[in-house]
Amino acid sequence: xxxxxxxxxxxxxxxxxxxxxxVNALSAVRWKRYQDAMIELSEHGIVLIVEESGCLQAxxxxxxxxxxxxxxxxxxxxxxxxxxxxxxxxxxTFSVPGHPSAIEIQYPGPDMxxxxxxxxxxxxxxxxxxxxxxxxxxxxxYISEPVGITPHSFIVKSSALKEAIDDLEWPxxxxxxxxxxxxPSVTFKGEGHGDLQIDFMYYVNTDLLTTFNxxxxxxHRYKYKFLRATITNLPSSVIKxxxxxxxxxxxxxxxxxxxxxxxxxxSDARPNANSTDQYQTRKIAFVEFxxxxxxxxxxx
Amino acid sequence: MKFKAxxxxxxxSLLEKRFLPALDKLGKLCxxxxxRDHFILLHNLLSGDGIQAIAQFRTAVLFDDxxxxxxxxxRIAFSVDISLLLRAVRSSAAVWTGDGGSTDxxxxxxxxxxxxxxxxxxxxxxxxxxxxxKGHRSAVIQDVPISKPLSRSLVLELQTALDAAQSLPATxxxxxxxxxxxxxxxxMRNLGDSLNVTISKYGGIHLQISTTLLTLGAEFQNLxxxxxxxHQAPNDQxxxxxxxxxxxxxxxxxxxxQVSVKHFAKSLHCHLxxxxxxxxxxxxxxxxxxxxxxxxxxxxxQTDKSISFHCRLPVQNSGAD
Numbered sequence: 001x002x003x004x005x006x007x008x009x010x011x012x013x014x015x016x017x018x019x020x021x022x023v024n025a026l027s028a029v030r031w032k033r034y035q036d037a038m039i040e041l042s043e044h045g046i047v048l049i050v051e052e053s054g055c056l057q058a059x060x061x062x063x064x065x066x067x068x069x070x071x072x073x074x075x076x077x078x079x080x081x082x083x084x085x086x087x088x089x090x091x092x093t094f095s096v097p098g099h100p101s102a103i104e105i106q107y108p109g110p111d112m113x114x115x116x117x118x119x120x121x122x123x124x125x126x127x128x129x130x131x132x133x134x135x136x137x138x139x140x141x142y143i144s145e146p147v148g149i150t151p152h153s154f155i156v157k158s159s160a161l162k163e164a165i166d167d168l169e170w171p172x173x174x175x176x177x178x179x180x181x182x183x184p185s186v187t188f189k190g191e192g193h194g195d196l197q198i199d200f201m202y203y204v205n206t207d208l209l210t211t212f213n214x215x216x217x218x219x220h221r222y223k224y225k226f227l228r229a230t231i232t233n234l235p236s237s238v239i240k241x242x243x244x245x246x247x248x249x250x251x252x253x254x255x256x257x258x259x260x261x262x263x264x265x266x267s268d269a270r271p272n273a274n275s276t277d278q279y280q281t282r283k284i285a286f287v288e289f290x291x292x293x294x295x296x297x298x299x300x
Numbered sequence: 301m302k303f304k305a306x307x308x309x310x311x312x313s314l315l316e317k318r319f320l321p322a323l324d325k326l327g328k329l330c331x332x333x334x335x336r337d338h339f340i341l342l343h344n345l346l347s348g349d350g351i352q353a354i355a356q357f358r359t360a361v362l363f364d365d366x367x368x369x370x371x372x373x374x375r376i377a378f379s380v381d382i383s384l385l386l387r388a389v390r391s392s393a394a395v396w397t398g399d400g401g402s403t404d405x406x407x408x409x410x411x412x413x414x415x416x417x418x419x420x421x422x423x424x425x426x427x428x429x430x431x432x433x434k435g436h437r438s439a440v441i442q443d444v445p446i447s448k449p450l451s452r453s454l455v456l457e458l459q460t461a462l463d464a465a466q467s468l469p470a471t472x473x474x475x476x477x478x479x480x481x482x483x484x485x486x487x488m489r490n491l492g493d494s495l496n497v498t499i500s501k502y503g504g505i506h507l508q509i510s511t512t513l514l515t516l517g518a519e520f521q522n523l524x525x526x527x528x529x530x531h532q533a534p535n536d537q538x539x540x541x542x543x544x545x546x547x548x549x550x551x552x553x554x555x556x557x558q559v560s561v562k563h564f565a566k567s568l569h570c571h572l573x574x575x576x577x578x579x580x581x582x583x584x585x586x587x588x589x590x591x592x593x594x595x596x597x598x599x600x601x602q603t604d605k606s607i608s609f610h611c612r613l614p615v616q617n618s619g620a621d
Contacts, residue, residue, distance in 0.1 A: 128516040
């Protein structure tokens with residue numbers, strides 16, 4: 001690296017035509033007030049990662065196609081740390097209800113800040129400079145399944161999932177998720193201050209459980225508070241659009257929960273659903289949670 | 301010491317729908333100050349800290365048959381719980397209109413007067429502002445407890461504070477779209493406690509929160525200026541908002557003060573008075589941030605001089621010198 005005085009192009013300058021979508025996507029992984037997040041930039045897009053106590057990790061993927069402009073100039077993949085709450089609250093100040101607010105995001109600024117700037121009004125300009133930090137290393141990374149192995153998975157309507165997880169608050173503590181091939185069904189079972197079992201039967205109600213892949217019985221136990229974190233801050237649009245949330249149980253019981261969050265402008269999302277479906281699918285941010293199962297044995 | 305008057309239709313609606321709800325948002329107590337020609341609502345003028353607000357009306361705007369007499373040059377002032385006053389005006393107005401009062405205002409009127417009464421379980425008579433509503437079928441009297449009328453010296457102090465608060469900032473800039481401003485401030489208020497407000501002679505208002513982790517601001521440009529103005533250098537437009545701010549401050553074309561975000565958000569509630577225009581300015585030597593609300597004569601673009609309302613926000617410490 002040369003230390004010349006030539007002003008280099010920043011690693012990333014990108015523009016988004018509606019900030020609200022980004023606020024929604026990032027809010028989905030905000031399960032407590034103070035959370036440090038790591039952001040990784042690449043030519044493919046922006047990934048934000050948060051994790052908690054080595055057991056829960058969440059990633060928000062915003063691919064470069066979501067942006068109306070995406071200029072990536074870095075070598076390698078720059079990473080930086082930022083307070084998630086501060087980032088979401090700052091982005092939120094750019095959002096004007098009922099009005100798509102376009103913003104420009106730049107990294108780094110002169111002092112390694114993350115710079116935000118509104119771009120859609122000549123007479124009013126909102127800007128923010130957010131201090132970034134050297135990122136903490138992420139303690140673990142989800143390794144995708146080896147080729148040829150189909151992991152056990154199912155897709156459940158997001159609203160039904162939210163209801164189920166809300167209901168499971170009552171028994172609390174730990175929740176068993178069981179998939180069984182015959183009859184094809186998914187069971188959420190909570191034991192704590194009493195029992196509660198919620199069954200999703202694949203053939204009985206295909207509206208609720210839209211996809212189901214399972215060839216043998218699998219059952220793992222997860223902490224309720226982490227399971228709840230995957231759904232509590234989901235933007236209302238996800239529940240309304242009710243596309244479905246995908247659960248995948250991989251090796252060792254690693255659970256991946258994936259939601260699709262629309263980041264399309266409101267005006268694009270409104271007109272009749274069919275014609276915009278295709279467009280909207282391109283304007284989707286992926287929000288993924290990874291949960292480690294609770295270990296029963298004494299090597300806790 | 302005597303005071304008695306009838307509230308007019310427009311007076312009731314001004315107080316009930318606009319001014320009292322706005323003052324209610326600012327705080328609990330308010331001074332009511334009656335003179336021969338004016339009725340003035342004052343918030344926080346004597347206590348010194350917090351937002352000050354002053355609403356002044358010519359008596360004819362609110363009252364009919366206005367009678368006042370006191371040994372202190374016909375001036376009477378007292379403090380009142382603004383929410384009680386609002387409740388009394390609201391329910392009096394409801395009785396009055398519910399009774400068909402507005403059809404013939406000569407018979408059905410809402411009278412207010414200063415009275416001394418012996419409250420239950422008490423041997424000491426207490427002062428009240430009494431609201432008397434006479435409808436066709438009913439008459440309702442509501443007594444709003446008030447403080448003892450202010451002494452001659454306190455009235456003088458109030459008048460002095462009132463006179464001192466009348467000075468206008470040298471530059472006034474018209475506020476941008478209020479919904480936008482309110483939305484912005486509502487969302488930014490979680491991010492910091494202090495707000496730097498800069499007013500430029502070019503017609504700019506710049507709001508900025510700055511903490512160790514974050515600088516967040518909004519710049520509104522091309523707004524109407526009253527008073528001292530200046531022309532912006534043409535190449536300023538190509539600069540960033542922060543650079544423009546710096547340049548204006550360096551040239552002495554802008555002034556900056558730091559106020560509490562909470563106070564600023566509160567002052568936005570004053571929009572409940574439904575002004576026709578709002579202006580922001582900075583007091584002499586950066587003493588305060590002044591918000592002036594302007595009212596037009598209905599159906600015109602002429603300032604209605606019989607109503608005035610403004611707020612002053614205390615400065616936390618002088619901003620950029």
